[in-house]
Amino acid sequence: MKLIDIARVIRSKNAGPTTLTLDLLFNDEAGYQLALQSPALQPAAIAPLYGLRADQVELIPYPPAIAIKIAMDRTIVAGNPGDRDVYGAQQHTPLLELDL
Amino acid sequence: MIAIEKLRAEVTTANVLSPLRVLSASGQLGYGVPETAFNEGVKRKPHFIGCDMGSIDPGPYYLGSGQIATSDAQTRGDLTTVLRGARSIDVPLIIGTAGCAGASPHLDTVLAMVRDIAREEGLHFKLASIRADMPRDAVKRAIRSGKVRPLGAIPALTESDVDASTQLVGQMGIEAFQRALNAGADVVIAGRACDTAVYAAIPGMLGYPLGPAMHMAKIVECASLCTTPGGRDALLGTLDAQGNGSFIVDSMNPIRNASPMSVAAHSLYEQGDPYRVYEPEGTLHVDTARYEQLDVHRCCISGARWEPATQFTVKIEGAAKVGERALMLAGCADPRAIAAMKEILPAVEKTVRELTAKTVTEKFEVYHRVYGIDGVFNWPSPPATMPREVFVMVEIIAQTAAAAKSVATVFKQFLLHHGFPGRISTGGNLAFPFTPPEVVTGPAYRFSAYHVMEANDLPALFPVSVESL
Numbered sequence: 001m002k003l004i005d006i007a008r009v010i011r012s013k014n015a016g017p018t019t020l021t022l023d024l025l026f027n028d029e030a031g032y033q034l035a036l037q038s039p040a041l042q043p044a045a046i047a048p049l050y051g052l053r054a055d056q057v058e059l060i061p062y063p064p065a066i067a068i069k070i071a072m073d074r075t076i077v078a079g080n081p082g083d084r085d086v087y088g089a090q091q092h093t094p095l096l097e098l099d100l
Numbered sequence: 101m102i103a104i105e106k107l108r109a110e111v112t113t114a115n116v117l118s119p120l121r122v123l124s125a126s127g128q129l130g131y132g133v134p135e136t137a138f139n140e141g142v143k144r145k146p147h148f149i150g151c152d153m154g155s156i157d158p159g160p161y162y163l164g165s166g167q168i169a170t171s172d173a174q175t176r177g178d179l180t181t182v183l184r185g186a187r188s189i190d191v192p193l194i195i196g197t198a199g200c201a202g203a204s205p206h207l208d209t210v211l212a213m214v215r216d217i218a219r220e221e222g223l224h225f226k227l228a229s230i231r232a233d234m235p236r237d238a239v240k241r242a243i244r245s246g247k248v249r250p251l252g253a254i255p256a257l258t259e260s261d262v263d264a265s266t267q268l269v270g271q272m273g274i275e276a277f278q279r280a281l282n283a284g285a286d287v288v289i290a291g292r293a294c295d296t297a298v299y300a301a302i303p304g305m306l307g308y309p310l311g312p313a314m315h316m317a318k319i320v321e322c323a324s325l326c327t328t329p330g331g332r333d334a335l336l337g338t339l340d341a342q343g344n345g346s347f348i349v350d351s352m353n354p355i356r357n358a359s360p361m362s363v364a365a366h367s368l369y370e371q372g373d374p375y376r377v378y379e380p381e382g383t384l385h386v387d388t389a390r391y392e393q394l395d396v397h398r399c400c401i402s403g404a405r406w407e408p409a410t411q412f413t414v415k416i417e418g419a420a421k422v423g424e425r426a427l428m429l430a431g432c433a434d435p436r437a438i439a440a441m442k443e444i445l446p447a448v449e450k451t452v453r454e455l456t457a458k459t460v461t462e463k464f465e466v467y468h469r470v471y472g473i474d475g476v477f478n479w480p481s482p483p484a485t486m487p488r489e490v491f492v493m494v495e496i497i498a499q500t501a502a503a504a505k506s507v508a509t510v511f512k513q514f515l516l517h518h519g520f521p522g523r524i525s526t527g528g529n530l531a532f533p534f535t536p537p538e539v540v541t542g543p544a545y546r547f548s549a550y551h552v553m554e555a556n557d558l559p560a561l562f563p564v565s566v567e568s569l
Contacts, residue, residue, distance in 0.1 A: 012367070014370065015371055015372035016156060017156055017254075018250075018253045018550055021371070022446070062374050069368055071372045078547070079159075079160045079547065081465060081495075081497055084474075084478060087158075091477060
């Protein structure tokens, strides 16, 4: 099962210039539970996709919207020289094809 | 009677508060206010109108340079719309984070526009402005006494970061807005401010419970973004003080429906922590919030809690100039050059540094991005198959624009003609859609501060001044 098959929104955005957040909004409770229990979404699995250590990534379940938030350190402060994505709005792509 | 006292009299009957209607005109004033929805909102007779102008999202340039992020013409148009609307029903208008970044140059630009509009439109009112520039000495003292800490992945703040910052602002909370309103303001234009403070200041001073008031502020500050489909239309929040307090969200565009799911999901947006919102005067906890569908269009929310802070804190934001930026822009369609591009660029940089050693004596930085391969995301490995075309952007940051442009120009020529193993297209490695392909883009900035500072005297940090127009 791929994440893209059970999520209706997979988005990224800064939460301030030092933090990147990924929001995963699911179609239904079953998909949410499946994703929540998948090792592929745990910080230890997500961190290497973003060049980070596991302790720089936090997974936060958010039942009111059957959603998962993943908050992580930005490797470069937003908009500083060398950055590639000031708003952080295009950093979701490694998750699209993620196998759960 | 000043505006806030008039409002107090209007919503209070025998010590009981009636529902307070709050119109959010825009989450980003200056990019266009959809007029149909805004006018519908004004017809609902809100007790006050709020708009946010600010964000740190667009990066350090706007803060550092003092330039507003929105166009002059659109900003003036939006300000005219909301000023006319608020004055037509004689209610307070609260605008947060003037000019995107909210330092004095941004605030002064917006205040000048407001004075012009008032004169042209024949509007008369008391205008309060609140500055958010942090006193450098106070910040340095706080650094020395260990009262400043980083927000996320940024080094500890140093006194030299403070000195290097061209602008250094703090995010004001409800206290500053309340002081402006108590000084008799009809219109408040604030420098850097918490988005929530724009909408929670008035409910707070009238005695509405701060948990639901802050939660409402957090939801309505993006206008109709919390609905399905999300949009920029004005949103009406109605805050009820009964029980533990609750609020209703109601988009002023009938096609944008608020549901428990759409409003709850909005709490995730651009927040590192969906359960807590940290403000200068306390913390909003939304983990206990309840979302209920009222009808197909509206949603009712209750249950959020406000925890007052034992120590006031202020988020501080600074930007420092790093140099002048020039770009070299080109495309490439040769498969061999594309396959070798990640090796070609550092090799050309080495050549360029040698060639310019005598002509460009200052230090400069070079950043290359190959769109099609790794321009957007820092992929750990190259793609399985190379793209048919790529776009190459070479960025030079030097101390002067002339030096940056000089390096970009030399880089262009040597990238065009660089020889690499297996090259068969010896006419040139690049396609330029036009010339010159070198562009000078102006000063480049970095965030020098994104920290939180303990503060005891908030009024000293956010001074209010009032004028009569």
